[in-house]
Amino acid sequence: MKKRIVIIGGGFGGIATMYSLKKLMGHTAEVVLIDYRGNTLNKPRLPDVAIRGENIEHARFLMRDAVKKNGYLLIQETVAKIDPKEKKIYLHEGGIENYDYLVLATGVEKHYKGIEGFTDYGYSVCDDIQAPRLWRKLQSFKGGPIFIGSMPYKSGNRVAAPKLLAPCEGPVGEVMFMLKEFITKKGIADSSPITAFSPAKIFFEDVGDYVRQNVGNIMKEEGIGLITEKTVLKVDAENIYFKDGTSYPCALAIILPEYRPYEFLSESGLTDDAGFIPTDEQMRHLDFPEIFAVGDISALSVPKLGHIATLQGNIAAHTIAKDLGKATAIPKFEPAILCIMERANMNATMIYSDVLFKGKMDTTLNGFAAYFMKWGFDFYYNFNRGKMPPAFTEDLLVKYLEKK
Numbered sequence: 001m002k003k004r005i006v007i008i009g010g011g012f013g014g015i016a017t018m019y020s021l022k023k024l025m026g027h028t029a030e031v032v033l034i035d036y037r038g039n040t041l042n043k044p045r046l047p048d049v050a051i052r053g054e055n056i057e058h059a060r061f062l063m064r065d066a067v068k069k070n071g072y073l074l075i076q077e078t079v080a081k082i083d084p085k086e087k088k089i090y091l092h093e094g095g096i097e098n099y100d101y102l103v104l105a106t107g108v109e110k111h112y113k114g115i116e117g118f119t120d121y122g123y124s125v126c127d128d129i130q131a132p133r134l135w136r137k138l139q140s141f142k143g144g145p146i147f148i149g150s151m152p153y154k155s156g157n158r159v160a161a162p163k164l165l166a167p168c169e170g171p172v173g174e175v176m177f178m179l180k181e182f183i184t185k186k187g188i189a190d191s192s193p194i195t196a197f198s199p200a201k202i203f204f205e206d207v208g209d210y211v212r213q214n215v216g217n218i219m220k221e222e223g224i225g226l227i228t229e230k231t232v233l234k235v236d237a238e239n240i241y242f243k244d245g246t247s248y249p250c251a252l253a254i255i256l257p258e259y260r261p262y263e264f265l266s267e268s269g270l271t272d273d274a275g276f277i278p279t280d281e282q283m284r285h286l287d288f289p290e291i292f293a294v295g296d297i298s299a300l301s302v303p304k305l306g307h308i309a310t311l312q313g314n315i316a317a318h319t320i321a322k323d324l325g326k327a328t329a330i331p332k333f334e335p336a337i338l339c340i341m342e343r344a345n346m347n348a349t350m351i352y353s354d355v356l357f358k359g360k361m362d363t364t365l366n367g368f369a370a371y372f373m374k375w376g377f378d379f380y381y382n383f384n385r386g387k388m389p390p391a392f393t394e395d396l397l398v399k400y401l402e403k404k
């Protein structure tokens with residue numbers, strides 16, 4: 001009988017796992033994707049929606065198209081609980097699904113409610129509700145101090161992932177640069193100073209000195225301020241308040257909220273002390289060998305990046321395929337930070353850095369080429385329903401950056 005592989009979550013990690021399984025297993029296994037959303041969200045496109053008013057449909061594609069393309073099954077439902085001993089998945093509406101292998105790719109909850117005053121006075125870019133909401137706010141924005149930053153990340157202690165306080169500051173960088181363009185075009189730049197804040201001691205703590213200096217220089221050129229070791233306590237109509245007792249006049253607060261793991265996973269007994277899924281470097285759960293985790297919910301995924309989610313999805317698929325008798329080599333978990341921040345006038349800064357993972361690459365690519373790469377990736381990803389560009393394109397990029 002065919003083995004049943006269930007993937008929970010059709011975002012970057014889940015969709016990458018599915019494509020990889022199709023390539024490795026075809027229809028020799030039964031593959032099922034469960035997600036309560038009808039579409040996959042390409043989050044790196046959301047700053048364009050929030051700051052440039054791009055149509056939200058450019059940042060998502062129908063999940064059923066991606067699943068159908070592979071000939072697999074989509075169940076559009078919310079998972080409420082998992083019983084890892086019985087290998088059962090309990091759905092919110094009452095159904096029960098069995099699995100032989102389970103891949104957890106649920107991402108994380110963006111915990112906006114953890115910030116007092118956020119509902120009325122806080123803004124964000126992290127999903128397809130918040131990004132269009134920020135764009136609507138910007139239409140009536142008359143100027144005033146702008147603050148942008150993220151809430152701290154709480155990691156667990158079962159796996160040896162980097163200890164970072166900020167889960168992902170790329171979007172902070174991108175949004176501040178794009179906002180600068182927005183307020184300049186609107187003629188309110190003088191009355192609207194932008195300040196970035198970080199919960200960590202160092203802004204962009206996940207990259208090396210070269211990249212940090214490069215980003216710092218662009219911030220100086222753009223006149224963007226920086227405050228560090230700041231965790232937001234609350235926002236109101238006039239101020240932003242931090243946990244260290246400081247507060248600043250603020251007309252627009254844009255916050256990446258806490259990346260909080262879903263409670264149903266800890267209630268199912270699957271998580272580490274911080275609520276993330278502990279795995280080895282083949283993405284296999286430390287306690288349940290038939291369970292895998294990829295993407296933001298994985299304790300190994302630090303910082304939280306789509307690039308790392310897809311890498312993990314590919315590894316998980318290879319590991320499962322090997323378990324099921326396919327002769328295949330499991331790729332190594334060699335993460336890197338790859339992030340492209342758009343700026344004004346079709347410019348962008350691409351960051352490629354692996355020094356956090358004891359690598360040697362720590363570089364940036366500035367200008368139109370980086371902008372075009374982001375546009376090219378998004379077009380390819382959406383047009384091909386979540387299929388990643390061929391691996392050789394990243395290999396070529398890395399070779400080029402090494403020589404640069």
Ligand SMILES: Cc1cc2nc3c(=O)[nH]c(=O)nc-3n(C[C@H](O)[C@H](O)[C@H](O)COP(=O)(O)OP(=O)(O)OC[C@H]3O[C@@H](n4cnc5c(N)ncnc54)[C@H](O)[C@@H]3O)c2cc1C
Nearest residue numbers: 009011012013035036043044079106107295296305306307
């Ligand atoms: C504004 C922004 C810009 C970014 N830019 C970059 C970038 O330039 N480069 C980069 O590498 N990364 C970037 N990232 C990070 C990247 O988007 C995330 O790391 C990535 O989306 C994580 O993928 P995932 O598969 O783990 O989770 P997600 O993409 O969040 O997908 C999780 C899926 O699981 C589903 N799900 C959750 N719970 C359940 C449940 N109980 N039942 C059923 N389904 C469920 C959800 O509906 C969702 O579809 C950015 C993030 C943001 C917010």
